Every structure is written in structure tokens, then in C-alpha cells.
Amino acid sequence: MPSDIEIARAAKLKPIVEIAAKAGVPEDALHLHGKHIAKIDDRFIAELPKRQNAKLVLVTAISPTPAGEGKTTTTVGLGDALNHIGEKAVMCLREPSLGPVFGVKGGAAGGGHAQVVPMEQINLHFTGDFHAITSANNLLAALVDNSLYWGNPLNIDPRRIVFRRVLDMNDRTLRQIISGVGAPTNGYTREAGFDITVASEIMAVFCLARDLKDLEERIARIVVAYTPDKKPITAKDVDAQGSLCVLLRDAMRPNLVQSIDGSPVFIHGGPFANIAHGCNSVIATTTAMKLADWTVTEAGFGADLGAEKFMDIKCRFAGLAPDAVVIVATVRALKMHGGMAKTDLSTENVEALKTGLVNLGRHIENVKKFGVPVVVAINHFYADTDAEIETLQTAVKADFGVDAVICRHWAEGAKGAEGLARAVVDLVGRQASDFRPLYPDEMPLLQKVETIAKEIYRADKVQASAAIKKQLKEWEEAGYGKFPVCIAKTQNSFSADPTAYGAPTGHTLPIREVRLSAGAGFIVVICGDLMTMPGLPKVPASANIKLLEDGTIDGIA
Incomplete structure (x- = not known):
């Protein structure tokens, strides 16, 4: 039985102009x-x-x-x-x-x-789309650190920089890092970290924007850091939206x-x-x-x-x-x-x-x-x-x-x-759709999480610390209460336990962290042990990917 790559190579592709004409x-x-x-x-x-x-x-x-x-x-x-x-x-x-x-x-x-x-x-x-998204994301991160380095005119609290760098590769060692070490010219030494590109807010903004104008407006709203008194600092405050749109135009x-x-x-x-x-x-x-x-x-x-x-x-x-x-x-x-x-x-x-x-x-x-x-x-x-x-x-x-x-x-x-x-x-043809979202915009953020947990996951309750509940309330007071919630959890189960196959009930959905994606327009709710920067397995797929003598690629499946 031929493999996927063998079938793909045997296919006779039509010029893309013909495919476009068909559409x-x-x-x-x-x-x-x-x-x-x-x-x-x-x-x-x-x-x-x-x-x-x-x-x-x-x-x-x-x-x-x-x-x-x-x-x-x-x-x-x-x-x-x-x-x-x-x-x-x-x-x-x-x-x-x-x-x-x-x-x-x-x-x-x-x-x-x-x-x-x-x-x-x-x-x-x-x-090259993902490379452009990665570059745009990391330019914004660099602009935040650059503002901090040049006298900190925006009064950024280094402990409250929330925008992370990204890489489109699994690399667990980058989840938490210390940046800016060494000479003072290397920037402010602080705790930082990486996510995988597909988990970034820039990716979310990119996928939800209707056009380039909407993209620029969404980028401008991204909250990148806070002042010591918790005033949000946005991508617009570091003059980032124009240059990021240039990187993302194509x-x-x-x-x-x-x-x-x-x-x-x-x-x-x-x-x-x-x-x-x-x-x-x-x-x-x-x-x-x-x-x-x-x-x-x-x-x-x-x-x-x-x-x-x-x-x-x-x-x-x-x-x-x-x-x-x-x-x-x-x-x-x-x-x-x-x-x-x-x-x-x-x-x-x-x-x-x-x-x-x-x-x-x-x-x-x-x-x-x-x-x-x-x-x-x-x-x-x-x-x-x-x-x-x-x-x-x-x-x-x-x-x-x-x-x-x-x-x-x-x-x-x-x-x-x-x-x-x-x-x-x-x-x-015979059954009309009566589409409706699961919850209304006006529902409080934690109640939105509870609705998904109980209606979709069949959890009995949601576990959230006092600090997380306080954060959600603060975001509601700041005008983000109508945002939908984007729950990040294991894909392998209805619960937060990846080993719970079938259709578990009566479990608890534990919230570990919440993140504001003001540009994308939703709240990310991270549950259980899920990581926003995955790691590689003991034997990664890369071990089987190689170039053959004739220059063709082998091992991608």
C-alpha cells in the first residue's frame, strides 16, 4: 500500500492558474x-x-x-x-x-x-506566512523591551510584561527563560518565555482579522505590559501596529x-x-x-x-x-x-x-x-x-x-x-440550521467558562483560585467582559486528564492561568497541565525526515 507522500508525488498537478480559474x-x-x-x-x-x-x-x-x-x-x-x-x-x-x-x-x-x-x-x-507571523510577534516583543531600555518613558513594570516571544518549533527549554543577562547594554534582566507561534495572539489576530485595516486595529489593541499601578500598555503605545502590518501584509x-x-x-x-x-x-x-x-x-x-x-x-x-x-x-x-x-x-x-x-x-x-x-x-x-x-x-x-x-x-x-x-x-436541503452560540456576550467571564465546562465537557465544577477570579473581574471592569473565552486544555479527553478516554463526567476543570488577548478579542483560559510551548517526544518525527540522494524529501507523513 503506497504511503501518503508516495501518492502525493505520483499526482499530476495542474497549473495553479487553472485551479484559480475553476474557482x-x-x-x-x-x-x-x-x-x-x-x-x-x-x-x-x-x-x-x-x-x-x-x-x-x-x-x-x-x-x-x-x-x-x-x-x-x-x-x-x-x-x-x-x-x-x-x-x-x-x-x-x-x-x-x-x-x-x-x-x-x-x-x-x-x-x-x-x-x-x-x-x-x-x-x-x-x-512563509508562519515566518512572517513569528517575526511580527518578536518585533513587538523587542519594541517593548526597547522602550524599557531607553529610559522607560511608558513606565513599564518589568514584572508585568505579559507579551511573550514565539518560535514555530517545539522547544520546552524556552518555556521560561531569563532575558537580558550580561552587560547593561543587553537590556533589562527579567523573567520571560516563549510560546509556539500557533499559540500566539498575533496568530489569533491574523486569523480573525477581516482585512488589513482590521488587522492593524486589532494589533494596536494588544496589551503587552502594565505599569506598576496596573494601567495597560498596548502595542499602539510602542508604535508597533504599522510595522507589524508591513510584515504581515503579504x-x-x-x-x-x-x-x-x-x-x-x-x-x-x-x-x-x-x-x-x-x-x-x-x-x-x-x-x-x-x-x-x-x-x-x-x-x-x-x-x-x-x-x-x-x-x-x-x-x-x-x-x-x-x-x-x-x-x-x-x-x-x-x-x-x-x-x-x-x-x-x-x-x-x-x-x-x-x-x-x-x-x-x-x-x-x-x-x-x-x-x-x-x-x-x-x-x-x-x-x-x-x-x-x-x-x-x-x-x-x-x-x-x-x-x-x-x-x-x-x-x-x-x-x-x-x-x-x-x-x-x-x-x-431538508433541515435548516438554527445556529446560535453557546453563551451570550453579556454573560460574566467565569460563567462562560463554567457553561463550556458543564455543557460541553460535563464537568461538575470549575476550579479557580481567588487571584484568577479577581483577574477576571478586573478585566470585566476594564471593558473586556463581553469577550468570548478560549479554553486551552488537553485534546485527548473531555476532561483536563489526557488519560480519561470515553466520555467522563463529574470531573473538575482546573484553571491554571488566564491571559487577556485584547487584540484577538478573547480571554485565554489555560487548564490543567497544558503547555503553550510543546515539547518533543523521546523519538521525534524529525528522526525519520531526511533528504534522499536525488534531493527529494523523505519521512514527512
């Missing part, structure tokens, strides 16, 4: 990055009709396991299949971070015959590539869903909706993280309303949620599958709380048995009232997801 984008609106990658000019986007006609479909998944779910693969397969049956669809994905590529997860371009190409470029430097143009099947795909922005809000850029999604009849997008990790943030953050800010949600599940992953070891997953076990179905059921119930119709995509693996598939489809229909469609897009491409495409079209 209704003329050649003079393209900024070419070689033959197969282009950026869409912002002036062309600005001139598109204001009306959004496309149906918006969100692809999410059950809670991740080492067995794999295939959310991005299914997004690509569904988009290809919609085009295959005569609809006009454009897909919207996030850009891969180098951290997972060289760490644990590997690439993020889909798989098999349902992936985006050119795969190696997309998974590596692509069009990056803000959405990237256009293609699937193996030749469908147009926007890949733009890349916040993690366990740390940040986990969705591709607003500008890419809204552009796709003006160019197609169907826009298929994905949100990171399980529906408790990416989908919730898509609904409560991205849709709230962008005025979007999804028409349907596809929840991806695999027999293998559900058996893991039912207690099976990864090494045993190729063995039929209907009872473990039945036990693990509680995880899928929880996600279905949660998505329905947003008023959006749901269909389940069963991403087929070769070892799945007829008995397991029949059990899964029967139980999903009987217990949760939704259809579960078997999909073979990894092996068969568009044809393998045709049943899912027809199911989505039928679902949207």
Missing part, C-alpha cells in the same frame, strides 16, 4: 509562488460581492486518539466529492506548524487520495493550492485548537464563500475544542452560521475509547466499539446544542469489519438520531466520499 479567480489576481501555489490579491477580494451564498460545512471529530481520526483527510474528501457530484465546492484548511511536523503528529495535508498538494511545501515553509493574502483531485483549496492561518481557537483565517473562509456554492472547512482536534471555538469565537466575530457539521469517527479510535490497546485494534471487538460510542455520542449531543444539523463520517480503515461498521451505523441512528456514512476517500478519493457528499446535500 473564479483570474490570473491577474494571483501572486504566484511557483507553478502550483498562489496567493489571492487583497484588492480582488475587496471587490468581491458582499453577499455570501455558499453553504458552510464544518468538519470536526471525536476526541483524538493515537489510532487516528482523519479530519483533514475527510474535509478534502468531502470537498472533492461535492465537486464530483456536480456541486461547486472550495475547501478551507489551516497551515501546518513545524512543531508537529518534526514532533509527534507529523504533517497536516490530509492523506491518501484525499490530500492537498504540493505536500512537502505545504508541510514545510509553504509561502501573509494576509490567502494561499490557494489544490487537492489531488484538482479541487481548489485555501490554506491560511494555523492556530492550535487545544491552545488557541483552532480555525483557518476568516478572510480565507469568507473569500471561499463568495466563490463557491459550498465551503468545507475544518476545526482542530475534537468537537469539544475546535468546533466549540469555531462556533463561539470565529462565527461570533465573522458573522458566520454553519449549515451542517460533519463529525469524523473511526472504528479504531472508538475501540480505543472503549478500552482497547492500540496494538489490538486490528482485531474485531464489537463490545469495545459499543463502549467507545459514548465519546461520539457526547460530541453529537454537544454540536446539536448549537442548533446545527449533524452527520457522522466513518473514516474507513482496512481492518474494519462488516459487523463493526453495521453496529456503528445502527447505534448512531438509533441512539442519536443522525446518519453515519461509511467513507473510503483515503483509498478512493472523491468517489469514496460520494455517499457523504450526498448525505450532506440532503441534510442541508
